[in-house]
Amino acid sequence: MTSAAQLTQAQDRFIAVWGQMAGAWGVSRTMAEVHALLYITGEPLCTDDVMERLQISRGNASMSLRALLDWAIIERAHKRGDRKEYFHAEQDVWTLFRAIVRQRITREVDPLLASLYEIRDMTAIDRKRARSDNEDLRERIDIHNQRLESMLEFFQTLEQLAAMFISPAGKGLQAAATLLSKSPREEAAP
Template identity: 45%
Template sequence: MKLDEAKERFIQSWGALGSNWGINRTMAQIHALLLVAPEPLSSEEVMAMLSISRGNANMNLRALIDWGLVRKEHKSGERREYFVAEKDIWRVAMQVIVERRKREIAPVLQMLAEVRDVEGKDENPEVQSFIASVENLDTIVGQADAFLDLLVKADQNWFANTLLKLFKKEKVNS
């Protein structure tokens, strides 16, 4: 496969993946494009390479900056702004986790805490079963949240090592 073809394929797949995860396709494509670009790109270049409009490029570049996945770079003596993606994929992944945790897990935990405190837990068995479901959910979501918190504070080696150890244990146990 030729380099350009490989890049194209990578960008397309990354875009498709993004759109399954609530990230819009263009945003994921721009991210992919910047990831494999050897140099910072200007918005003109992004527009041209993905055949998208100025407005679209601008909007999605800003969203990427918002997520902490891309940053602006100024070349001295140039009016034009350039964009670079964070190239360390581990950091990219952690950044995505941090953001989604903040935007999504936190509100869910909040909601669960609220609905949990429903009236009539002392007499009504239906209420009791509802509370049981909610508490169950709260435990799991809480555990996942704690785990992600641990993960984002850790580094990649720690993760890889832990994983390795866990694998070994699995083998022993089975």
């Protein structure tokens, strides 16, 4: 077996593994595979390259590439004297994950927070209305409001942290994280 074949095999394995992770970061398997392919080869590929290597239809390849563009984790590229569009993946892992976090905050946390605010408004007035002969109801309202408030607080914090990570200042966090994790047991060294 040539090394070339072995390389292809390793790439395929990486693509498969990345594809399985797809669910974990909220995209379809194919989309993750396309990204894996572009990332691991490191070179710009066109739609046909992707179709052939992953054995998927043109429509699927086109949709996945467009979705990846939307997520801003791949970008268009062109070769001189070639009309085709090529695509190449963001090569820095931290930049990649910053983009993913940015997307997921916008798509998931922001709407969630909006809904939580709405729900808070729904019961903000309830407590007053609960007549004093109904202690039980009053207590349930209090519990509800308190749970809702905790949840809101948590996601606000989460969003703030994410904002820090995403912003240019995020590089600082990134550096700190790397440092922290590299010497987790050496803090007390002389």
